[in-house]
Structures are given as C-alpha cells and as structure tokens.
Amino acid sequence: MKKKISLRVIRRISFYYEALLKLNLPENTYISSRKLEEVTGVSCNQVRQDFFYLGISIGKQKKGYLVKKLFKELKKILSIDHSSKVIIIGAGRIGQALSNYKLFKDRNIMVTALFDIKKELVGTEIGKPGQKKPILHIDGLETYLMENPDIKIALLTVPEEAAQETLDKLIGHGIRGVVNFAPKILKVPKETREIQLINDCIGTSLYKIVYQLYSKK
Amino acid sequence: MKKKISLRVIRRISFYYEALLKLNLPENTYISSRKLEEVTGVSCNQVRQDFFYLGISIGKQKKGYLVKKLFKELKKILSIDHSSKVIIIGAGRIGQALSNYKLFKDRNIMVTALFDIKKELVGTEIGKPGQKKPILHIDGLETYLMENPDIKIALLTVPEEAAQETLDKLIGHGIRGVVNFAPKILKVPKETREIQLINDCIGTSLYKIVYQLYSKK
DNA sequence: ACTATTAATTTTAACTTAAACAATATCACG
DNA sequence: CGTGATATTGTTTAAGTTAAAATTAATAGT
Numbered sequence: 001m002k003k004k005i006s007l008r009v010i011r012r013i014s015f016y017y018e019a020l021l022k023l024n025l026p027e028n029t030y031i032s033s034r035k036l037e038e039v040t041g042v043s044c045n046q047v048r049q050d051f052f053y054l055g056i057s058i059g060k061q062k063k064g065y066l067v068k069k070l071f072k073e074l075k076k077i078l079s080i081d082h083s084s085k086v087i088i089i090g091a092g093r094i095g096q097a098l099s100n101y102k103l104f105k106d107r108n109i110m111v112t113a114l115f116d117i118k119k120e121l122v123g124t125e126i127g128k129p130g131q132k133k134p135i136l137h138i139d140g141l142e143t144y145l146m147e148n149p150d151i152k153i154a155l156l157t158v159p160e161e162a163a164q165e166t167l168d169k170l171i172g173h174g175i176r177g178v179v180n181f182a183p184k185i186l187k188v189p190k191e192t193r194e195i196q197l198i199n200d201c202i203g204t205s206l207y208k209i210v211y212q213l214y215s216k217k
Numbered sequence: 218m219k220k221k222i223s224l225r226v227i228r229r230i231s232f233y234y235e236a237l238l239k240l241n242l243p244e245n246t247y248i249s250s251r252k253l254e255e256v257t258g259v260s261c262n263q264v265r266q267d268f269f270y271l272g273i274s275i276g277k278q279k280k281g282y283l284v285k286k287l288f289k290e291l292k293k294i295l296s297i298d299h300s301s302k303v304i305i306i307g308a309g310r311i312g313q314a315l316s317n318y319k320l321f322k323d324r325n326i327m328v329t330a331l332f333d334i335k336k337e338l339v340g341t342e343i344g345k346p347g348q349k350k351p352i353l354h355i356d357g358l359e360t361y362l363m364e365n366p367d368i369k370i371a372l373l374t375v376p377e378e379a380a381q382e383t384l385d386k387l388i389g390h391g392i393r394g395v396v397n398f399a400p401k402i403l404k405v406p407k408e409t410r411e412i413q414l415i416n417d418c419i420g421t422s423l424y425k426i427v428y429q430l431y432s433k434k
Numbered sequence: 435a436c437t438a439t440t441a442a443t444t445t446t447a448a449c450t451t452a453a454a455c456a457a458t459a460t461c462a463c464g
Numbered sequence: 465c466g467t468g469a470t471a472t473t474g475t476t477t478a479a480g481t482t483a484a485a486a487t488t489a490a491t492a493g494t
Contacts, residue, residue, distance in 0.1 A: 005428075005432075006481080006482085007425050007428075007429075008481095008482075009482090010424060010425055010428050011421070011424070011425065013424075014421065014424035014425075015402060017424075018401070018402055019402070022401065022402070032439090032440065032441090033440075033441075034439095034440080039402070039404075040402060041402070041404055043483085043484080044440090044441095045483080045484060045485070045486095046482095046483065046484080048440090048441060048442070048443090049442095049443090049482095049483075049484090051441090051442090052441090052442060052443065057441085057442065059440075059441045059442080060440085060441080060490090060491080060492090061439075061440050061441050061442090061489080061490045061491045061492080062438085062439050062440050062441085062490080062491050062492045062493085063439090063440075063441095063491085063492075064440075064441080065441090077428075077432075078424055078427065078428055079427055079428050079430075079431040079432045080424075080427060082431070084427050084430075084431065086423075092314070093310040093311070093313055093314040094310070094311065094314050096310055097309070097310040097311050097314075097419070098419065098420070101400060101419065101420055104420075107420075107423065107424070109423055109427065152430055153426055153427070153430065155423075176430055177426040177427075177429060177430045178426075179422050179423060179426050183318060184235070184239065185232060185235055185236070185239070185256070185257060185258070187256075187258055196426055196429040196430055198422045198425055198426055200421075200422040202314070202315065202318065203315070203318055203321075203324075204228070204231065204417075205396050205415045205417040206303075206324065206326055206372075206396060207227060207228070207230075207231040207234075207295055207297075207324070208224050208227055208228065208231075208415055209370055209394040209395070209396050209413055209415055210295065210296050210297060210301050210324075210326065210370070210394075211222075211224075211227050211294075211295055211296050212224075212394060212413040213296075213301075213369055213370060213393055213394045213413055214296040214299070214301065215222075215294075215296045223449080223450085225449095225450075226450095249471085249472065249473090250472075250473075251471090251472080260451085260452080261472090262451080262452060262453070262454095263450095263451065263452080265472090265473065265474070265475090266450095266451080266452090266474095266475090268473090268474090269473095269474060269475065274473085274474065276472075276473050276474075277458095277459070277460090277472085277473080278457080278458045278459040278460075278471075278472050278473050278474090279458080279459050279460045279461080279470080279471050279472050279473085280459080280460075280471090280472075280473095281472070281473085282473095
C-alpha cells in the first residue's frame with residue numbers, strides 16, 4: 001500500500017526536479033538541501049522533511065544527495081520515469097505555445113496531436129522539424145482516442161464558451177485527466193468519478209498578486 | 218489592523234467571484250452557499266466559514282447572500298474595487314493571449330502595454346478596436362514606468378532563457394509584483410524585499426495530473 | 435581527533451478543513 | 465393569519481494536515 005502524497009508535496013517535488021534540470025549538474029556530483037533551497041525557494045528543512053516523508057534517504061552527510069540517484073527517485077515519484085502522451089484541445093495561441101514547449105522532453109510528456117475546429121488550422125502541422133504535430137478536426141477525436149487508447153490526458157485551451165462542453169465530450173471519450181487553461185472554472189459531472197481535473201485557468205494568479213500588492217494596510 | 222488573509226483563501230474568494238460572474242444573476246437575487254459549492258466545488262461549509270472569517274455576515278437565512286452585496290464585499294477583499302494597471306513583458310503567443318483576455322474587464326485589471334524586442338512586433342498594436350494596446354521596445358521600459366508610476370505589476374511571458382534577467386530588470390525599474398509564466402522557477406534577489414512573485418509557470422500542473430493518473434497503486 | 439557541515443528524525447506549532455449545532459427567517463398550509 | 469417544518473446562515477469545536485523548529489547522528493575535511 002502506497003502512501004498518499006498530497007498535491008502540495010507533488011508541486012514541491014516538481015520544483016526539486018526542475019531545479020536539477022536547471023542546474024544541469026554532472027550526475028556523480030552532490031547537491032545539498034541548502035542548495036535546493038537556494039534554487040527553489042523551499043526551505044532546506046522542508047526539503048529534508050519531504051525526502052524523509054517520501055522515503056528518500058539517500059543523502060550523505062556533509063555532501064548532500066547524489067544527483068544521479070536523486071533524479072531517479074524524483075522521477076519515480078512524479079511518475080515521469082515512463083512516457084505519457086497527451087493531446088491538446090484548441091490550437092489557438094495557448095495551445096500552440098504549449099505544444100512548442102520544449103521542456104516536455106525532460107518530463108517525458110509528449111504531445112501527439114492538437115484538435116481544433118477552425119478550417120484554416122485543421123490539416124496543418126505545427127512544431128519544429130522532426131517534432132511536428134498535426135492539427136486535427138475535433139470531430140475526429142473519438143476515433144483518434146480509440147486508435148490511441150494510451151492517451152489519457154488532455155490539455156484544454158479552447159475559448160471559455162466552449163470549455164465545459166468540450167470537457168464533457170473529452171470525458172465521454174475516455175480521457176481521464178484534464179488540465180483546463182480556459183479562464184473559467186470547470187467541473188466534472190458528478191456521475192463520472194475518478195476523473196482528474198485541474199483548473200489552471202490563465203490569469204487566476206492575477207487575483208493573488210493584486211491582493212498582495214494593493215490590500216496592504 | 219487588518220487581518221492577514223492567506224493566498225489559499227484569496228484563491229477561494231476569487232472562485233466565488235468568478236462564480237458570480239459566470240452565473241450572471243440579477244443583483245437583487247440571492248445565492249446560497251450550496252449553490253456556490255455547486256459552481257465552485259468548494260464545500261458550503263468552507264464557503265460559510267470563509268465568509269465568517271472575513272467578516273462577511275450578510276446572509277439571510279433560508280435565502281442566502283444578496284448578489285449585489287456579495288459582489289461588493291468580494292471585490293473589496295480582492296482589491297479589485299479599484300482599477301489596476303499591468304504591463305506584459307513578452308508579446309509572443311502567451312503574452313498576446315493574455316492581453317486579449319476579455320475577462321480582465323470584470324476584474325478591473327487593465328493591460329496598458331506590451332513589451333518585446335522583436336523588430337517585427339515593436340511598433341504594432343494588438344487587441345480589438347477600441348482596446349488596442351501598443352507593443353513597445355523593452356528598452357523603453359524604464360521611461361515608460363517613470364511616466365506611469367501607477368503601474369506596479371508585470372506579467373512575464375518571455376522565453377525562459379531571458380526570464381530571470383528580465384525579472385531583475387523589472388524589479389530594478391520599480392515593478393513590485395510579477396506573475397511569471399515562463400517555464401522556469403524564478404527568484405527575487407535576496408536584497409530586494411517586498412517584491413511579490415508568483416511562479417505560475419505554464420505546464421506546472423502537468424506534473425500533478427500525471428502523478429494523479431499514473432501513480433495509482 | 436576536532437570542528438563544522440549536513441542529513442535524518444522527532445517534536446512542536448501553525449494552519450486548514452471538516453463537522454456539528456444553535457439560531458432564525460421563509461415558506462407552505464390549514 | 466398563525467404555526468410548524470425546513471432550509472440556510474453564523475459560530476464554535478474538533479480533527480486533520482502541513483510546515484517549522486529542534487534535536488540527534490554522522491562524516492568529511494583539517
């Protein structure tokens with residue numbers, strides 16, 4: 001029985017992983033919790049506690065964690081030690097930006113196709129040579145998913161008017177996890193259980209920053 | 218002395234606010250905590266506790282909260298009862314998408330200009346007629362901010378290679394709050410205190426969804 | 435061998451959410 | 465028009481979760 005890890009911890013773990021990517025240290029060197037604090041902003045105490053909690057006790061006193069080992073452990077926890085395929089629904093600016101997002105490689109996440117309804121987009125490809133992805137019509141979604149049953153994740157970047165309806169359609173066609181980028185909070189229908197939805201609405205954090213800045217006193 | 222509100226509460230408050238926007242109810246009708254749960258996914262207990270905590274005790278038994286009053290209270294808490302001006306650094310796909318983001322209006326947040334270094338972009342305008350925003354060269358940033366001292370917030374959508382450097386520059390020129398959309402965790406220099414930075418890196422939530430979906434068991 | 439640094443672990447405190455419950459206003463109904 | 469049932473709030477209390485701090489142990493370097 002595996003311990004449940006909260007999304008908050010997962011987020012920090014992803015920070016540590018990103019830090020390793022960013023620093024690009026040789027695999028046989030060490031990185032300390034202090035250094036991780038410096039790069040990620042997460043306190044070294046928290047770093048160690050996270051590692052302890054997760055059963056990562058691979059540190060060496062006075063040196064830190066072996067980069068190679070740490071990479072491996074973090075990947076395992078994040079479930080990015082194997083490759084995941086995703087599709088993007090909506091080939092507008094956000095969708096295209098996401099599909100071009102080069103770091104997907106380091107995270108073992110692959111965009112296989114984009115879907116849209118705009119005539120001028122459907123049938124074209126986007127991306128750099130060698131990693132082009134087709135833009136397909138959304139009517140072909142069901143067929144596509146039947147032919148590619150290992151695709152369980154969709155990134156939703158359609159206009160907000162169409163967002164909820166599209167989400168429902170995705171779920172109906174077997175998608176199990178969705179990140180919603182449309183500026184509108186979506187909900188999964190009650191009946192359908194076990195669907196993972198993250199509302200990562202663009203602009204949400206504006207509220208936070210405005211609050212922090214202007215609510216003072 | 219004002220009570221400190223955590224960002225987590227602020228996020229929920231913004232959900233309630235978004236729910237009101239979405240439902241678009243007449244101002245003189247009522248909305249219950251149950252209904253808010255239905256729309257936002259936040260439990261009605263939590264809703265009531267939030268309101269209690271924040272001193273919003275405007276509910277009527279058996280009916281709920283008067284939409285008009287609730288709007289007013291939420292706006293006040295979120296500090297969007299007055300207008301805030303922001304600039305966008307990076308006029309690429311994400312930056313353009315953000316600048317077109319129509320909901321800014323309802324949130325009293327205005328994009329006044331975009332900045333970039335690309336020759337083909339600088340000097341042009343984007344946006345629908347009547348709300349066009351200029352794209353300026355980033356070299357003009359300092360001057361622009363001196364002429365518009367009420368702009369304290371920047372949205373950062375530059376490529377990740379330039380992100381940290383650009384953030385430092387922004388801070389140097391008096392920007393006080395930044396939302397970073399580049400796929401890289403940034404940090405504010407230690408010396409500079411009181412700068413609000415939110416790393417809202419595009420793609421961060423992919424880790425979460427992948428974990429939730431593939432780590433099962 | 436001593437010192438300083440760092441990890442592992444435990445303890446404590448803070449924060450967050452959930453649950454419970456009393457109070458009250460509205461509505462249905464006779 | 466009165467009355468009772470009920471929905472819904474305001475408030476408190478408890479539980480659960482998360483983060484911080486403190487402590488212990490180990491090891492590298494001098």
